[in-house]
Amino acid sequence: MRIDVLTIFPDWFQGPLTTSLLGKAHAAGTLDLRVHDLRSFTTDRHRTVDDAPYGGGAGMVMRPDVWVNAAESVWNDLPPEATAGGTDAPAGATHVAGGARPRTLLLTPRGRPLTQAYARDLAGEPRLVLCCGRYEGIDERVHDLVATDEVSIGDYVLFGGEVAAAVVIEAVTRLVPGVMGNAASPEDESFSSGLLEYPHYTRPPVLRGHGVPPVLTSGDHGAVERWRHEQALALTRERRPDLLEDGRAEPAGDPGGRPPAG
Numbered sequence: 312m313r314i315d316v317l318t319i320f321p322d323w324f325q326g327p328l329t330t331s332l333l334g335k336a337h338a339a340g341t342l343d344l345r346v347h348d349l350r351s352f353t354t355d356r357h358r359t360v361d362d363a364p365y366g367g368g369a370g371m372v373m374r375p376d377v378w379v380n381a382a383e384s385v386w387n388d389l390p391p392e393a394t395a396g397g398t399d400a401p402a403g404a405t406h407v408a409g410g411a412r413p414r415t416l417l418l419t420p421r422g423r424p425l426t427q428a429y430a431r432d433l434a435g436e437p438r439l440v441l442c443c444g445r446y447e448g449i450d451e452r453v454h455d456l457v458a459t460d461e462v463s464i465g466d467y468v469l470f471g472g473e474v475a476a477a478v479v480i481e482a483v484t485r486l487v488p489g490v491m492g493n494a495a496s497p498e499d500e501s502f503s504s505g506l507l508e509y510p511h512y513t514r515p516p517v518l519r520g521h522g523v524p525p526v527l528t529s530g531d532h533g534a535v536e537r538w539r540h541e542q543a544l545a546l547t548r549e550r551r552p553d554l555l556e557d558g559r560a561e562p563a564g565d566p567g568g569r570p571p572a573g
């Protein structure tokens with residue numbers, strides 16, 4: 312998968328992406344991540360990306376012409392100077408050579424909430440373009456001319472879209488075959504069943520007086536499976552009952568086949 316990120320803080324994406332699992336996928340060629348400095352697509356000597364809002368008021372607004380130049384450039388895989396030519400953006404500025412524009416995501420609190428299902432949908436795309444806004448907001452025409460999707464990672468406000476873009480990159484790329492170094496599907500046990508995940512344990516068998524549920528060391532694989540399902544259901548009921556009500560989870564009743572508790 313190819314992902315292009317448009318941001319005024321390109322350095323921000325260097326650290327995490329050269330270290331973790333994502334860095335490995337990047338190095339292995341499974342993920343082609345390209346980070347672009349939005350300022351490369353400006354047309355003035357001061358490389359201005361924002362301006363005062365029409366109608367007045369506090370704060371600054373990101374200029375739409377810079378965004379259209381940048382988007383057109385990455386959509387068509389052109390160098391910045393090919394699009395940052397100093398003219399304003401005509402209707403045809405959103406044309407893409409050779410077909411439809413790639414999914415172009417604008418990170419914003421007003422977007423469609425990111426879920427595992429949405430991430431799965433995005434993981435099926437050959438290309439994504441992620442647009443990270445800053446300042447008080449982006450000129451509304453960017454929503455119309457550039458974005459195919461507006462994505463929210465939650466009901467809170469960040470300084471800019473960079474953190475949200477990193478969240479989208481992690482959620483999506485781990486669903487792309489080859490990125491986890493695992494040929495099998497990495498789909499979560501948790502969210503594919505619609506339940507929160509059951510508790511995990513490893514050695515040592517006792518830590519500061521805290522032991523391990525005996526069923527896990529019983530050798531009875533059926534009993535282990537039933538216990539895990541019960542735990543997942545109980546946790547979900549207690550912490551995220553909304554997940555049981557939205558129809559994706561397994562029935563909240565008897566998980567089947569287990570002997571009476573106790």
Ligand code: JCQ
Nearest residue numbers: 419420444463464465469471472
């Ligand atoms: C994303 N949840 C919160 C903040 C304006 C494009 O306009 C804006 C973008 C941001 C950055 O994104 C978020 C966010 N999901 O704050 C304000």
